[in-house]
Amino acid sequence: MMESIRDRWAHHGIEMSKSDNYDPELVKHGASARRKKGRHTSKHGENSSPFSLARSVAVAMAIRFLVTVMLGSAMIINSLFNQGTPDSLTGSYCGPCPKNWICYRNNCYQFSNESKSWYQSQASCMNQNSSLLKIYSREDQDFFKLVKSYHWLGLVQIPANGSWQWEDGSILSANQLTMVKMQNGTCAVYGSNFKAYTENCLNPNTYICMQRSV
Structure with missing residues (x-):
């Protein structure tokens, strides 16, 4: 079992x-x-x-x-669009200018691309309450030494004595510009490095209008 x-x-x-x-x-x-x-x-x-x-x-x-x-x-x-930029580098004030003008050290400038006679250029600037370019001081307008093209200046020769006179009636001084005779003419164009060249007033050239902002 x-x-x-x-x-x-x-x-x-x-x-x-x-x-x-x-x-x-x-x-x-x-x-x-x-x-x-x-x-x-x-x-x-x-x-x-x-x-x-x-x-x-x-x-x-x-x-x-x-x-x-x-x-x-x-x-x-x-x-780029701030018109006071060039002068702001010096820390001084640059007053108001018309639209598309360049403001530099209390002066307003317009560089025209049109080529006209001296008289037509003068009339164009006058229509904009300005005058053709005048060099007051090489120090205050030092950026013009870099300009390479020829532009009409607000400068004409007085036939009576042969002296050069600005549009405002003041006489050209040696410390403003160096006058270079290129051809027979009683008007002047600005070249570069503060040199002015004699020019026939009827010849077409570009021009620079200028306003004193102060």
């Missing part, structure tokens, strides 16, 4: 062993898959945050760059 009981228990043990049996390779594969999945999830989670941060930094830098460019452009445009 005892042998019969042992046989039944042994048979029952075999049944349990079969029912509880597992494949070690399958278990190993499942564990490995879970570890890989965990690593993939962890890696994705770690990378997503730095990527978002880098993208935000890039966008912020791009916006800052655009704002800087816009501000710089506005400052450049403002300096």
